[in-house]
Amino acid sequence: MSYVLGLDLGTSSLKGLLFRQDGVLVGEASADYPLLTPQAGYSEQNPAEWRQAAHKVLKTLVSEHEEIKKELVGISFSGQMHSLVLLDESNEVIRPAILWNDVRTTKQCREIMETAGDRILNITKNVALEGFTLPKILWVQENEPENWSKVQHMMLPKDYLSFWLTGKYSMDYSDAAGTLLLDVENKCWSTEILSTFSIPQEILPTLYESSGEVGVITEALKKEFGFEQDVKIYAGGADNACAALASGIIQEGAGMVSIGTSGVFLSFEQSDKVNYNGKLHLFSHAVKDKVYSMGVTLAAGNSLSWYRDTFAPTLDFGELLKDVGTVKPGSDGLLFTPYIVGERTPHTDSQIRGSFIGMDTHHRLPHFGRSVLEGITFSLKDSQEMMETTAKRTFTKIVSVGGGAKNPDWLQMQADIFDSTIVTLTTEQGPGMGAAMLAAVGSGLFPDVNSCVGTFVSYDKEIVPIQENVAAYKKIYEIYKQVYGATADICHQLAEIR
Template sequence: MAYVLGLDLGTSALKGLLMDEIGTIVGSATADYPLIHPASGYSEQDPNEWLKACESVFEQLSATVLDFGQQLAGISFSGQMHSLVVLDEDNRVLRNAILWNDVRTTTQCERIMADFGDELLAITKNIALEGFTLPKILWIQENEPELWAQVRHILLPKDYLGYWLTGTMHMDYSDAAGTLLLDVAKKEWSQAITEQFNIPTDYLPTLIDSSGQTGTLNRPLAEKYGIQQEVKIFAGGADNACAAIGAGILTVDIGMVSIGTSGVFLSYEDQQLPTYQGKLHLFNHGIKDCYYSMGVTLAAGHSLSWFKDTFAKDQSFETLLAGVDTIEPGAGGLLFTPYIVGERTPHVDSQIRGSFIGIDTSHTLTHFAKSVLEGITFSLKDSQQLMETIAGKTFGKIVSVGGGAKNSDWLQMQADIFNSEIVCLEAEEGPGLGAAMLAATGLGWFEDLQACSETFVNYRPGATPNPQNVEKYQKIYLVYQKVYSATKVISEAFGDES
């Protein structure tokens, strides 16, 4: 039986997921690589480390899956969004990649929005934030002009890995949408943006659908791992788009909540583009001619980890959260806002800081733990509410993935706060599964991603809303929404003092 390989190029590791034609996981492999922090707020990576990691994944799979070399038919990718890779005219990497979580570009973002903000929003459907690629390009122009003079190619991480495997340079629409250089509606590089910021359009790669073929695995690499047959390579997608595909987010009535270090609330959008006016991110999907919207909570799981490490360092998460189900919604009048590193949605505010509101002598550690879980979930509900009020969405089902799907009490909280059925994935493989599905669809194993999803994606029950708790949380959420404006001035005052 033939295999597809989904390569998920993340921030800390490359993960390979090998699957067969009926959606069975045949093998998996992971190879780590280091982050580089040359200065405060800087986050970089050596692209050569990604290539070494890819060879390691190939070596692991060829050693553990006996017919890997004979049955591998296709490869596709999921990649960390926004991170900038620049090459010279000989296709050599000029500097470390500047990653999505690098925040050195505040000045560039302010200039973009002041000089071109309305036009940028109209074209890209997003506002300029430090994570995006365009501000990173401007930073190089301004701070490394001699290096910029050598630049001839601009890529994102997975596309550089794709170039190394095939010798061709492409970028899919879902990743291109995160550069702030793509006309999202027209699906082409924006001449207005590239001219405004002096970026030659021929520095940008050929655009292609996520399941489009970019080439075949180069022969020297194939022969190294005993691969005799032609292996087709497909463009792949941005990590959030691939995570959505791997979670079956392929219709407008299904949402996804992902709680990792940060948190994401994501929704499928069809051909009718909503007008979120920058309040939510809006990107091209890995599904042809479709889109997805998403809101971000900067410190979702990070808030819980911080709370545990600070106040219950010697306890496990299981011990810390035991008993939260015995406390009524609202944690006895205690509210937590997860703004401990600033916030993204719906408040683009780097200075706002988190808070516990309503502390009294009756509150125990368990009350505080419950309020942290509720606060994280309320923050993600902010994104859900924007989708419902602006785009008129109704979510019949929400797929919960990440840390929030591992605790049954938290799942019930999500069902009650989101007022929606919560389901989880039988096998949570993340963006790598979406990448494998793109390869399977590109090979023609399935008519489209919807058909592929029926074979590759399976759910298990999570939680259903408790009507009494839903009513309580609706009232508490209205109070939660007032905390931001009530603490904004205080946070800014402390920020000015520091």
């Protein structure tokens, strides 16, 4: 029996998932690492902590599953997107990695768009936002020239682990698409963008397909972990691309809604020719030559956590939401907008803030709880609506993962608001499983991703829209869409006071 390992490098921890070739999960291990916040708006991590976490996870899995010393055929990765890792000529880390959720680069984003905004959008299919990698590079150029002068290699977090395991510099197309440096159509680094912003192409890694073989584990690490055979290392993919793969989002009409701290509405796209004019992200998929579009709600699960912590801190989520099903769609005239930390899609607005609209004396905890769930889902529907109107997308199924898949009332709301059949996964392992699947395809255990998905991915619940609720939500959603315009100026004035 052959085994594959997926390493998922997240923002707070690294998780390793060990699968048999028949798609059965046989082992898992994780290790945490700290988040560094040297000042407000800064978010950093020390790449050495990632390497130590990966070492611990591998040691644990090998000790608990001796058979993989002979039968592990491949390792691949999923990882947090955009975060900037810089190495010097000795391959030492120059400074802590600047993470995807770091917001220090507003000035650099403005400079990018003023200098080459149309070309950036045309070449990369995205606009400059604080999360992307290019603004972080410009920040280092402008604020730490002594560090920039040392840079010999640039990579993203998961690629640092690949370098540690193989000694080779690599990046896959799905992660490269989030740097604002990739020519998406031609699948190469954009010489025009690199030249415009004085970035030497020599510092960029070799590009690979997500299931492409980067190399084999070094002899030193092979000996240390006790492997008796060469273990091949595959490039891997961005966390959202791997999550989509692990949810079976590999064909037209398939969508995914993922609700964690933030929320994502993601759609498979057959071609990169679709033009969202930067209002949605468009990234290369982990599936060869395919792309996916994605909208982001900054505070999805975070809105629910804030609501619980503020209004009912003694209740767990099950108790908090147990009566929301007794409230009719629309929460008896109560609307919530989940803009508590600003918003990304469709309103790129760091100063907008959330609101409850329509409160009166008869509203109680279940009304507020349901309105929070509805508001989060309406915000994600904003992305769905753009996909349907711009790309004429029709969703035959939407896979729900994360917190939104754990509550039956919320699942029904999703089906009704999205007006689509919602399905859940039998076992939800997320990006780490997608990474393992890439290793399985790359190693030849499967001829293609379709057959791999057929073995690894299975679906559980299927929730069908209730047409009466669909009709009600269509009216309520039209009202919801008016709230941003009605409150934006007020929120911006309040921001000046803050």
